[in-house]
Every structure is written in C-alpha cells, then in structure tokens.
Amino acid sequence: MTDTEAMEWGLPEDVAAVREALIAWYEADHREFPWRRTDDPYEILVSEVMSQQTQLERVVTAWEDFLERWPTTADLADADRADVVGFWTDHSLGYNNRAKYLHEAAQQVETEYDGSFPETPDELQELMGVGPYTANAVASFAFNAGDAVVDTNVKRVCYRAFDIPDDDGAFEEAASDLMPDGRSRVWNNAIMELGGIACGQTPRCDEARCPWRAWCSAYETGDFTAPDVPTQPSFDGSRRQFRGRVIATLREYDELELDTLGHRIRVDYTPEGQHGREWLTGLLADLADDGLVAVEERDGGTVARLQR
DNA sequence: TTCCTGCAGC
DNA sequence: GCTGCAGGAA
Known part of the structure; x- marks a missing residue:
C-alpha cells in the first residue's frame, strides 16, 4: 500500500x-x-x-x-x-x-x-x-x-x-x-x-449495547458479512425461501400493497434498491403463474393477495 | 534430520 | 480444535 x-x-x-x-x-x-x-x-x-x-x-x-x-x-x-x-x-x-x-x-x-x-x-x-x-x-x-x-x-x-x-x-x-x-x-x-x-452471526448491536458502535465499520455501513457467516443462500434456495414468506404473509393479511409486502418479507427491502419492487414483482409474477397469488393494479398501486 | 504445510479423522 | 501422517524444503 x-x-x-x-x-x-x-x-x-x-x-x-x-x-x-x-x-x-x-x-x-x-x-x-x-x-x-x-x-x-x-x-x-x-x-x-x-x-x-x-x-x-x-x-x-x-x-x-x-x-x-x-x-x-x-x-x-x-x-x-x-x-x-x-x-x-x-x-x-x-x-x-x-x-x-x-x-x-x-x-x-x-x-x-x-x-x-x-x-x-x-x-x-x-x-x-x-x-x-x-x-x-x-x-x-x-x-x-x-x-x-x-x-x-x-x-x-x-x-x-x-x-x-x-x-x-x-x-x-x-x-x-x-x-x-x-x-x-x-x-x-x-x-x-x-x-x-x-456480535454473533446475527448482530445485536443495540440490544446488547455494543461498546464499539462508535468505531465499528459494520455498524456504520450496515454490512455485517463475516468470514464464518454463511454467504447468501443460493439463488434458488433463497428464492424458494422468499416465496414461502410471501405466501405466509398473505395468509395473514388478506391483501397487501407491494412495498408493504416487501418490508414484511425482508428487512433489507428498499423499493428502488437491489431487492426492491423490481425483484418483488418478478417473484410475484412467478407465484401468479403457479396460480398461488393474484396481483392487481388498483388506483396507481399494486396489490397482492392469495389466489382464491 | 528437523521443520513446515496440507489434509484427513476423530 | 488437535493429532497424526504424508510430502516438500532447508
């Protein structure tokens, strides 16, 4: 260097x-x-x-x-x-x-x-x-x-x-x-x-009152990856996991607006971000193709519910 | 011979 | 995480 x-x-x-x-x-x-x-x-x-x-x-x-x-x-x-x-x-x-x-x-x-x-x-x-x-x-x-x-x-x-x-x-x-x-x-x-x-595999910075928050790079950036933390599950595996969460969430709420659903199923959901509307829309499209979920456009918004 | 690294098995 | 062994380096 x-x-x-x-x-x-x-x-x-x-x-x-x-x-x-x-x-x-x-x-x-x-x-x-x-x-x-x-x-x-x-x-x-x-x-x-x-x-x-x-x-x-x-x-x-x-x-x-x-x-x-x-x-x-x-x-x-x-x-x-x-x-x-x-x-x-x-x-x-x-x-x-x-x-x-x-x-x-x-x-x-x-x-x-x-x-x-x-x-x-x-x-x-x-x-x-x-x-x-x-x-x-x-x-x-x-x-x-x-x-x-x-x-x-x-x-x-x-x-x-x-x-x-x-x-x-x-x-x-x-x-x-x-x-x-x-x-x-x-x-x-x-x-x-x-x-x-x-600072376990899933961090608990605030709950545990971590004494290093003022200096911690991960706390600052939000990137808590680590050598021993299993890297993102394979694409198929993680997609399967999120399909399951969508179904479970919709069973509970009848119907939800797109962004609301997004936040319910993953903590890192940001509408415009990496795993945002575009990603969620694709996931819902697959579920709709499989006859599991219905997606409707309603006065400017998108709403998802379980297929009846 | 001794030391080290890599790897398997417990 | 530690031992024991194999193969390579000094």
Whole structure:
C-alpha cells in the first residue's frame, strides 16, 4: 500500500478508548459460567477441552460432574482410562479421543511437571491434546499470561469492526495489537463475550449495547458479512425461501400493497434498491403463474393477495 | 534430520 | 480444535 492510498483497514487511532470501552462493558455484565470463577489451570483446561465440541449449557453440568469425580490432576492421572472415556460417553461429550488426551495430559502434569501446571503457552502446548488455541486459553484464564486469543468470534468481530481482511496473519496481528499488555484474562474473556453476545452471526448491536458502535465499520455501513457467516443462500434456495414468506404473509393479511409486502418479507427491502419492487414483482409474477397469488393494479398501486 | 504445510479423522 | 501422517524444503 502506498502512502497516497487511504488506509482501508486498521485499528482506530484511540486504541486505548476501544480497550477501555470493551472491558467496562464486560465487567458491567456478562454470562456467569462456573469456570470464569476459578483460576485453577486444571479446571480451566477441562472446561476448554469440553467447550471445543459441545454447546456451553451442556458443558456446565459435565464440567461440574467431572471435577467432582476427579478434582485434581493427581486424581485424574490415577483414574482408569476406561472410566474417563466412559464419563465422556455418559455425558454425550462427543469425540472420546479428548477424554484420552485429558487423561494423558493429567499424567504428564504429574510425572513431567511434578504436579504443577506449566504457565506459558509454549510449555502448555507440550501437553497432549493442547494445541495453540487451548494453550493460550489456559495461560490467559489461569495465569493471566497469555496472548490474544484468535477464534472465530474474535475474527468475526475484527473483520466487522475494523475491516481486518480475512487472513489468519492479519487477524493475529490485529488481535494482538488490540489486547492491552498483561491483561489477557479479562481481555480474552471480554472479546469472546462480545463475539458471543453482541456480535454473533446475527448482530445485536443495540440490544446488547455494543461498546464499539462508535468505531465499528459494520455498524456504520450496515454490512455485517463475516468470514464464518454463511454467504447468501443460493439463488434458488433463497428464492424458494422468499416465496414461502410471501405466501405466509398473505395468509395473514388478506391483501397487501407491494412495498408493504416487501418490508414484511425482508428487512433489507428498499423499493428502488437491489431487492426492491423490481425483484418483488418478478417473484410475484412467478407465484401468479403457479396460480398461488393474484396481483392487481388498483388506483396507481399494486396489490397482492392469495389466489382464491 | 528437523521443520513446515496440507489434509484427513476423530 | 488437535493429532497424526504424508510430502516438500532447508
């Protein structure tokens, strides 16, 4: 990029304000998962491994049961492999390979680390089943000694808010620049909460009082596409979907004027826009051909109703 | 040999 | 998301 070109993406000038806004938002209110109330690396590891494959509500019970049965790495290391795998199956936790890894990792901590967890991401990665992501999560949440977490939530937030391009290196760099030094515990919790609560696949900016609205590119432009959000359904699929909505809407309202119907069936309807009158007229014409809908011109307007 | 990337399978 | 393996690079 030359210096005459405008910077199309990057973090805001006032990164400090961006950081403070997010942390304040997180601390004011967030979901209370039990593993957010501990800094025991073993308990954190168990929660991370479980979370990789299961939705969080189910994880809560499993996590509590697991730690009740094997409260420490020493307990887990002494357990029979079959019992650990059996627990995994009984709690529908999916791939029981992970139970095996967890058991193995506990034995590693006991035999190779004398019963006390390593504290840096690099050392944590030595544990079986612990890759870059999990190592960083444990370092952050247990020891506040991690780097910026980069998962799909973080990517989505960075992509939307700051137009970071869909590239792993760029995401790493942006996430890292964003995180305040030495605050990985609260920061990684906060940015993942943002991606889960305010900036999910379907954004809830205002409802969740997103702290980044003032800086967010997507909030400004209305373009909330993201790398992990399924791109527009295929033309046929989406057309079928909208045909269904037209029918359902007309069943409810008897008859509707063209633009009113348009707004009822899609939020991005604008009469003159991409999916406007022209698009809707074509859709209605098809439905009329199929004998499902009647379209009438009435004193300058167009009205649609179900075919009687 | 060691390291890295890509890919399959869990 | 992680491991394990295959094939290519240093």
